[in-house]
Amino acid sequence: MRRAILGSLLAAGCLAAGLPVAAQSPAPQREAIRIGILSDLSGSFADVAGPGSVVAANLAVEDFSGRAAGLPVQILSGDHQNRADTGSGIARRWFDTEGVDAIVDLPNSAVALAVGEVARNANRVALVTAAVASRLTGDLCSPNLIHYSIDTxxxxxxxxxxxxxxxxxxxxxxxxxxxxxxxxxxxxxxxxxxxxxxxxxxxxxxxxxxxxxxxxxxxxxxxxxxxxxxxxxxxxxxxxxxxxxxxxxxxxxxxxxxxxxxxxxxxxxxxxxxxxxxxxSFYWDLTEGTRSFGRRFADRMGGRMPTDLQANVYAAVTHYLKAVEALGSSTDGRAVVARMKATPTEDSAFGKGEIRADGRRVSPxxxxxxxxxxxxxxxxxxxxxxxxxxxxxxxxxxxxxxxxxxxxxx
Incomplete structure (x- = not known):
């Protein structure tokens, strides 16, 4: 950011002096679409989200053969330790320096609200699949956020x-x-x-x-x-x-x-x-689709079936990648979220649904x-x-x- 500001000031000075302006270097070529699973990996939410959320995200990526919009899709993971300052700090680093396009999971409502604001300021995407605060689609809703987990x-x-x-x-x-x-x-x-x-x-x-x-x-x-x-x-x-x-x-x-x-x-x-x-909103033994997803998940998790929150991660990453594919890009978070809202949801874990204007995912x-x-x-x-x-x-x-x-x- 500092280099960009200095470059702009230098260019303005050259123009004012009537001097030629050197051509600026093109933006570096994007190498991958990066999705961060920001969860509680070792604390009170580790069983209901945690490592299982990382597995669910990878299952969704596998459904796309690991690519979207012509780029490989990479999954990162981080532990927010149930601290809003830790979570928002990881989110800023991921967005600013590590090329993360979307953050998913976010058990703990205080963390989810903090990270949602970081995503809004950075124009990236926050997909809240675990926190339950109803304010996420209420007075604190955001054009960069979608709420998948049922709320209070x-x-x-x-x-x-x-x-x-x-x-x-x-x-x-x-x-x-x-x-x-x-x-x-x-x-x-x-x-x-x-x-x-x-x-x-x-x-x-x-x-x-x-x-x-x-x-x-x-x-x-x-x-x-x-x-x-x-x-x-x-x-x-x-x-x-x-x-x-x-x-x-x-x-x-x-x-x-x-x-x-x-x-x-x-x-x-x-x-x-x-x-x-x-x-x-989910139980592994409801339909053929839920049973299929449940078995795939259990194969990676030593026989453990997914929770609602882990199934939400699978659904959210699936719908996100569909939107990125349709747009051909993941760089504009608001545009991706708008596309997700405009497109009906459908996946094996939840069947058909929709995303409302307030960011609320609606499914049975x-x-x-x-x-x-x-x-x-x-x-x-x-x-x-x-x-x-x-x-x-x-x-x-x-x-x-x-x-x-x-x-x-x-």
Missing amino acids: WSMSNVPSRTLVQQGGATWFYVTADYAFGHDLERQSTDAVTRAGGRVVGSVRHPLGTTDFSSVLLQAQASRASVVALANSQADFINSMKQASEFGLMRRGQRVVGLAVYISDIVSLGLEATEGAVVVG VYVFQVKAPGESRSRYDVYRLVREVPLEEAYRPIAQGGCPLVQGGG
Whole structure:
């Protein structure tokens, strides 16, 4: 950048003096399209995203025989360590000096929001396949960003409405005491109330709680029809395991996890999770397409099936490369994102879908119930499909998000 500025000043000086201006060197020839998988490779999100996201990206590239727009496609990976400053620092380096065209994955909403702003300023592409903040397609939407993972609105509204309609009239919340948990509880409470249900109590717990005894005793004493776990990762695993030990489900209370992935269920086992209700946008055993992708992924991951977030990476890289192929270039991030929005999505993991003006990827969302141990045929055969949610119920209405792109700004 400094050289470019100095060159411009020198040229202006030569023109002012009536001197000839030396021809500038042409821009270096691009050698590859580079996609960076910026993830949590060793921390709390490593199982649901992490190394599996890198594998999913490579599977998508293989579908294009490793090339797009006449150039080889290269996959890089980096660990943001769940720190927004670390993530944005890697993003700036990748964009400014390492020729990265798009960054994908981004578990942890604070990291995703920070990297999204870096991508906007650099006019590159951010494909958020793991973070769940609804602001990514709301007031902080961007012409350089697409959000693939379902967000806190969907996580809260879909199961809440479904369970109230099935007779779950009273609710009790076990909520992680930080912004993510508060957001889940607030949006779920609104959905329960709108559907005609009633909240009878809630209790908040610190991040990283290991003993949920007192919390679950309060949930049990509330006699609520539904106990909602507004937490994730280790907090969900610990609270769900102890809910099973306390016999909440055996006593007739339904337990719903608002932010659950298949790796959580497999880690806990079906004896501890039988009957739990979860929401997701992907399950490996839904269709021939999901089974095909699941097997390809499992072959690279020692038999582990993909999570929703890892399947999102495959879908996002696939659609990105289609757009780059159509444009013949990856250099203008806004143009690539605009092309992605203008083109219907289609891949083996999610089938057909679309990308809205606010950057929200829209594809089917499902309500699942965890199987009993006797129903399961294999380690990853864990879900029974309860309901495919109509798209108009599955995502926040675009007019309610406050995205400036929808209003003609941005």
